[in-house]
Amino acid sequence: MAEQSCIIVGAGPAGLAAAIAVARGGRGVVVLEKNARPGRKLLLAGGGRANLTDPDLPSLDAAEAYGRSGRFLHQALASFSLAEFLKELGVGTEREEGGPRGESVFVRGGSRRLLDALLAGAERSGVEVVCGAAVRAAARLGGGGFEVRTSRRVWKCGRLIVAAGGMTYPSTGSCGDGYRLAGIFGHEVEAPRPALGALATEPCFPDIAGVSAADALITLRRGGRKLAARRGALLFTHRGVSGPPALDLSLEMARAAPPDDAADMRLVADLSPDLTRERIVDEFLAAAKSRPKRRLENADWCAALPARLTAELAGRAGIPAARRIGQISRREFIALAGNIKSLAMTVVAPPDVNDAMVTLGGVAAKGLDPYTMESRTVPGLRFAGELLAPAGPCGGYNLLMAFATGRAAGKSL
Numbered sequence: 001m002a003e004q005s006c007i008i009v010g011a012g013p014a015g016l017a018a019a020i021a022v023a024r025g026g027r028g029v030v031v032l033e034k035n036a037r038p039g040r041k042l043l044l045a046g047g048g049r050a051n052l053t054d055p056d057l058p059s060l061d062a063a064e065a066y067g068r069s070g071r072f073l074h075q076a077l078a079s080f081s082l083a084e085f086l087k088e089l090g091v092g093t094e095r096e097e098g099g100p101r102g103e104s105v106f107v108r109g110g111s112r113r114l115l116d117a118l119l120a121g122a123e124r125s126g127v128e129v130v131c132g133a134a135v136r137a138a139a140r141l142g143g144g145g146f147e148v149r150t151s152r153r154v155w156k157c158g159r160l161i162v163a164a165g166g167m168t169y170p171s172t173g174s175c176g177d178g179y180r181l182a183g184i185f186g187h188e189v190e191a192p193r194p195a196l197g198a199l200a201t202e203p204c205f206p207d208i209a210g211v212s213a214a215d216a217l218i219t220l221r222r223g224g225r226k227l228a229a230r231r232g233a234l235l236f237t238h239r240g241v242s243g244p245p246a247l248d249l250s251l252e253m254a255r256a257a258p259p260d261d262a263a264d265m266r267l268v269a270d271l272s273p274d275l276t277r278e279r280i281v282d283e284f285l286a287a288a289k290s291r292p293k294r295r296l297e298n299a300d301w302c303a304a305l306p307a308r309l310t311a312e313l314a315g316r317a318g319i320p321a322a323r324r325i326g327q328i329s330r331r332e333f334i335a336l337a338g339n340i341k342s343l344a345m346t347v348v349a350p351p352d353v354n355d356a357m358v359t360l361g362g363v364a365a366k367g368l369d370p371y372t373m374e375s376r377t378v379p380g381l382r383f384a385g386e387l388l389a390p391a392g393p394c395g396g397y398n399l400l401m402a403f404a405t406g407r408a409a410g411k412s413l
């Protein structure tokens, strides 16, 4: 049973960032990864493009995005520069207009390039990555250090960093093992819940699944109270809604409600936030006058919405899609404009654990040193990445958290 200086559980972005930092500090480090290949979740990031926060801004500027539990991340973010980290890895970025913050940043060459650069950086620094090594148990040794059991063998190490990810998208290997390991060491784990996932709603939209409203303002309400609002491209699905504003609101929902509780959560979508209801009605009436024979189902002129969406909303207002627009009354147009400005949906379930992108909840901040991610009760034990309690919205915040906390944990050894 050879003894390692440091073992890291999980070869995702947090584990690899930690490993590079440990190795650069001069310690030997082995990363144990249960999958046959590292970084499966990272490869999915940003649809394969890896969406990042703006590397030109101080990482600490992102702190607010993690909500109240993000206070714990302040020290790790303050000492982490995404620009320097990417430069060290030799990874470039590209900017694109659009996204929830007006401009989005992606990795040039995509997630594959980022993962390859992390693995190359790890190899250059002397990190050993062992795949097919699922950690099943871990324990403290009497004389200090840890024993780590995989299906194949038992490892001994002086320091242990657990970066086994959250519990969502379990097909990537991140299925909650890290919480179990944290529990073994007596750490409190805040109830994990799926976030950044599509929302199942009533009504749902099987007839227009795949259609988007390019610029929608969505408000999340509970009871009579407004919880949050997000603007962006809203995607209609068989079960409800998705797209960046819906995903971000699923995080707000998870922050506001106990796990598994979607009770009383409602969404109200304004599908044309720059036009008033009156203006939309006027546009309808003008079109009805100038092209009365045109059928509503071909009405892609309306409030910049796709014709199929307009037809669906018209159907919900009792107007058949095949009706010629010259035959639609003012009162009917007012009802249709009402659906465009205020489409109400009831959320019928929290996001699905199998396709939500991240997990909110996890290893509680109060048990950890925010500078080093080290356990306050078990010296030598650290946690990093999505396994920690905070989670961020779309826009690169979750990779930032994985890198910053991984780096903080690894650098402090």
Ligand SMILES: Cc1cc2nc3c(=O)[nH]c(=O)nc-3n(C[C@H](O)[C@H](O)[C@H](O)COP(=O)(O)OP(=O)(O)OC[C@H]3O[C@@H](n4cnc5c(N)ncnc54)[C@H](O)[C@@H]3O)c2cc1C
Pocket (backbone or CB within 6 Å): 009, 010, 011, 012, 013, 014, 015, 032, 033, 034, 035, 038, 039, 040, 041, 042, 044, 045, 046, 047, 049, 050, 051, 052, 133, 134, 135, 136, 163, 164, 165, 166, 169, 172, 173, 174, 175, 177, 178, 356, 357, 358, 384, 385, 386, 387, 395, 396, 397, 398, 399, 400, 402
């Ligand atoms: C579809 C999708 C798109 C996303 N897009 C973005 C995006 O564009 N930008 C962004 O910032 N974030 C994005 N995210 C979130 C981001 O990918 C994660 O937050 C990030 O990967 C977390 O990094 P991590 O290292 O903490 O955990 P993970 O990436 O989950 O890595 C943990 C690793 O630990 C391994 N492991 C688990 N248990 C064990 C065990 N018992 N023994 C050994 N190994 C184990 C897992 O197999 C895995 O490889 C996306 C997520 C998904 C699912």
